[in-house]
Amino acid sequence: MQWFAGKKVFITGGSKGIGRAAALQLARSGASVVVAARGAEALDETVAAMKAAGGAGTFGRVSVDVTDAAAVEAAAAEALELLGGIDVLICNAGYAWPGLVEDAPLESFEAMMRTNYLGHVHTVRAFLPRFLEQGHGHINLVSSVIGFLPVYGYAAYSASKFAIVGFAGALDLEVKPRGIQVSLFYPxxxxTPGLAKENEIKPPVAWAIEHDSAFSATYTPEQVADHLLRHIASGRYQATHGFPNQLIYHFNRLAPGIARWMNHDEVAKAMKKVAAGKVHAPSRGGGPK
Ligand SMILES: NC(=O)c1ccc[n+]([C@@H]2O[C@H](COP(=O)([O-])OP(=O)(O)OC[C@H]3O[C@@H](n4cnc5c(N)ncnc54)[C@H](OP(=O)(O)O)[C@@H]3O)[C@@H](O)[C@H]2O)c1
Known part of the structure; x- marks a missing residue:
């Protein structure tokens, strides 16, 4: 992707899944990339893969937990040093821990707010002084389809992803007049490895909804990362991937009452299936996340 040639990019959650696929594509496009995550092994493997991808950029990694604001500040300083500046920040680290409100541990509500929402806040705040000083740059925040569409069994995750959307909107108002572009992406x-883990604990009704939904589709990390990067390069504010999700996004906004009724109808049918013992959780796949 020509737009990224020579750009300096920092990606949280860049060692696996969507973030890793984006890092590799950026490397091929001639960008310099620093990936951030907690696990050193996957980070090293991603840096080696970026080098093998053959771009002309500089590649590096920082090991950091995005829930720790002070550690993120230190990681940002290290990344700015490695890259020699910053053009594009992609806040992508996050995960889903599904469960019903009545029996999910309180820890899941707190933990996802800390990683999914506050992780993005910490990362943005760590790089913001540099962006404002230079008066240009792009900040992309990764939310989820569940950041605009509530889904059964995902209350805690949904809240953390809706929070990102509110944060992005206000951030955009503050920094756009000062030359900084903000964008949102709803995968x-x-x-990904994250989806595989999530599927291990997905509630049966959520499985049944996905199984029966005409909108259910699973994409590869490469497809989604490609769209994420094209979206950033386009300069537009928000995007989701896949025609069914685009349709759901617009329908949900234009006819929220009908969308809610359809959502309830799907849940009711899924509950009947589960009660009748007709649900066999597939090993992969699913509806919107
Ligand atoms: N896959 C989906 O179906 C889907 C759908 C909608 C939205 N999303 C969103 O897209 C993003 C990427 O998802 P994915 O499926 O590609 O995830 P993934 O395969 O689980 O990879 C997550 C990445 O984030 C890092 N990470 C997780 N917690 C972290 C923390 N506290 N501090 C620093 N790094 C952390 C992981 O590395 P370490 O574990 O080593 O730290 C890894 O590099 C997430 O925000 C997710 O919510 C995913």
């Missing part, structure tokens, strides 16, 4: 269900 769909994507076949």
């Amino acid at each position: 769909p269900t994507t076949d």
Whole structure:
């Protein structure tokens, strides 16, 4: 992607899944990339893969937990040093821990707010002084389809992803007049290590909804990362991937009452199936995330 040639990019959650696929594509496009995550092994493997991808950029990694604001500040300083500046920040680290409100541990509500929402806040705040000083740059925040569409069994995750949307909107108002572009991306269900873990504990009704939904589709990390990067390069504010999700996004906004009724109808049918013992959780796949 020509737009990224020579750009300096920092990606949280860049060692696996969508973030890793984006890092590799950026490397091929001639960008310099620093990936951030907690696990050193996957980070090293991603840096090696970026080098093998053959771009002309500089590649590096920082090991950091995005829930720790002070550690993120230190990581940002290290990344600015490695890259020699910053053009594009992609806040992508996050995960889903599904469960019903009545029996999900309180820890899941707190933990996802800390990683999914506050992780983005910490990362943005760590790089913002540099962006404002230079008066240009792009900040992309990764939410989820569940950041605009509530889904059964995902209350805690949904809240953390809706929070990102509110944060992005206000951030955009503050920094756009000062030359900084903000964008939002809502990934769909994507076949990543994160999805595999989430599927292990997905509630049966959520499985049944996905199984029966005409809108259910699972995409590869490469497809989703490609759209994420094209979206950033386009300069537009928000995007989701896949025609069904685009349709759901617009329908949900234009006819929220009908969308809610349809959502309830799907849940009611799924509950009947589960009660009748007709649900066999597939090993992969699913509806919007
Ligand atoms: N896959 C989907 O179906 C889907 C759908 C909608 C939205 N999304 C969103 O898209 C983003 C990427 O998802 P994915 O499926 O590609 O995830 P993934 O395969 O689980 O990879 C997550 C990445 O984030 C890092 N990470 C997780 N917690 C972190 C923390 N506290 N601090 C620093 N790094 C952390 C992980 O590395 P370490 O574990 O080593 O730290 C890894 O590099 C997430 O925000 C997710 O919510 C995914």
